[in-house]
Amino acid sequence: MIIYNRTSYKELTLKSYQKEKRRLQIELLKLQEWIIDSGQRLAIVLEGRDAAGKGATIKRFIENLIPKTMRVVELGVPSASQNRMWFKTYDRLLPKSGEIVFFDRSWYTRGLIQPAMGYCTERQYKYFMKNVNTWEKSQIENGLLLIKFYLSVSKENQQQRFVFRQNSPLKYWKLSVNDINAAKEWDLFTYYKEQIFSNSSPNENPWVIINSDNKMIARLNAMRYVLSSFNYPGKKVLKDKRWSKEIPEYDIEID
Secondary structure, three states, X not given: OEEOOOEOOOOOOHHHHHHHHHHHHHHHHHHHHHHHHHOOEEEEEEEEOOOOOHHHHHHHHHOOOOHHHEEEEOOOOOOHHHHHOHHHHHHOOOOOOOEEEEEEOOHHHHHOHHHHHOOOOHHHHHHHXXXXXXXXXHHHHOXXXXXXXXXXXXXXXXXXXXXXXXXXXXOHHHOOHHHHHHHHOHHHHHHHHHHHHXXXXXXXXXXXXXXXXXXXXXXXXHHHHHHHOOOOOOOOOOOOOOOOOEOOOOOXXXX
C-alpha cells in the first residue's frame, strides 16, 4: 500500500491548478501515444466512498486524451449474470491492445460496497477475497498494466459534498438514496476497506491511497503518480513549480 501525497500545492489557486493540469495532461497524451504504438494495455482503477471524487478525477484524466483508444467503465448495478460470473464480467471489460481503460469503481465493488450493503452473499464475498489476487496476477502476467487508486474522503467532507449536491440545481441528481444509505454504514465500509487493503495490496500492484479532501490536489496527485510509473518517449520530468513544495507533513490517516 502506498500513501501518495507527493506535492502540497499549498499556494494552489484556480489559475495555478489549471496551468498544472494542462502540464500534466500534455504528458498523459504522450503516455497514451506510447500505449497505442506499443500495444500496451493500461487499466486505472479508482475506488472510494461516494463523493470521494472518482468520476471527477477521471474526467480530468481524459479531457484531452484520444477518445478512440480510451474507455471509462462504470458498471452500475450488475445484472444477475454479471453477479454470478464476476471475474469473467471484468475479463471482458479490461483494456484491449493499445487501450487505456478507467474504472469508476471496479471488480473491488464485490469486496467493498456490495458486502457493506448486503448486495452480495457471504459466499460470493469470500470467493472474491480468496481469488482476487490470483486473478489480478494472471492478468498482469498476460501483459496488463494496472494502477489501483483509493481516494480517501473524510466523513465531514463527504457530508458537505452531499449537502452541496442536494442544494445544487445542476448536481442534485448525483445524490441518490443509495449514497445516503451507504454513508450510514461508514464504519462497516471501513471494515471492508481495511480487509481489502490487507488482502489485496501485493508489491507488484499495490493500492495507492490519495487524500481527496481537496479535489484539485487529489486530481493532480493521481495524474503525477500515473506519469511517474512509466517511461515513455518524450517524457518530461515535471519539476515542482515555485509555489509547490514537498510536504512530509501532508499525509492521510486512513479511517
